Amino acid sequence: MTTPPVHEHLAPLAFLLGTWRGGGRGDYPTIEGFQYTEEITFGHVGKPFLTYLQKTWNTDGDPLHTEFGYVRPAGEGGIELVLAQPTGVTETHSGVLMGRHIELATVAVGLTPTAKEVTSVRRVLDVDGEVLRYRLDMAAVGREEQFHLEAELHKQ
């Protein structure tokens, strides 16, 4: 299998393609603050969407979180993200792409009966050269939307 060329609709998002590694920190009123290492890979299969695979580890190197989804260009300056998490959560996002700055907010969060209650998620992502930074705000377990995660990753 040879890799097909990047779909023309993905040109504005091609800066994301590849594997990024780095570290971040998380916090929330209901938990203790923590640090993590992270790897994110954006891939493509020749169709007009990116695949998104994320994995984190705690400071002992144990797997922490993972999520998988798809990024879709949506017209001029529009961007969409859908993702699933093994914690029983799905996120459906709509947002804007301005150069290498992405702002996404959930239009829907899906929860299985045993999942922890998440109400909304906001994801802001910037790429500056070989550095990717993001911040994730979340409303969950009865708290209003606020800081949950931020990280800085480097292109591999």
Added chain:
Amino acid sequence: MTTPPVHEHLAPLAFLLGTWRGGGRGDYPTIEGFQYTEEITFGHVGKPFLTYLQKTWNTDGDPLHTEFGYVRPAGEGGIELVLAQPTGVTETHSGVLMGRHIELATVAVGLTPTAKEVTSVRRVLDVDGEVLRYRLDMAAVGREEQFHLEAELHKQ
């Protein structure tokens, strides 16, 4: 990286693990009936969930659909599934596991602004020896829940 042992909570779902290949057919009042080939892989990473990757191709061998998600055991006889699709759709399912028979129905469907309207999805899956069969019913684009897909796959 060595593969960790299967998490003890996954024992009732271990029959799904591996790669399955076969073919199916699809239909819906709003489209022409079609046939497809399919590959499904259930994997694990040592944690109490399965990964689920599905790919289909049309009869010319062109990629058709793909989806990715996680299967979670949920107490005695309970099962949950979350998945994302590059069409801008997320599905959040809850259901039951009876031996090697699985019945899942959506508790939530998430749609990005540019996604086609899907209201509900029902997935029934059976494994009999080396054969996996499933049927998918869907309510979409204003139609009530009805047959959309069925396929028969063989363990590779």
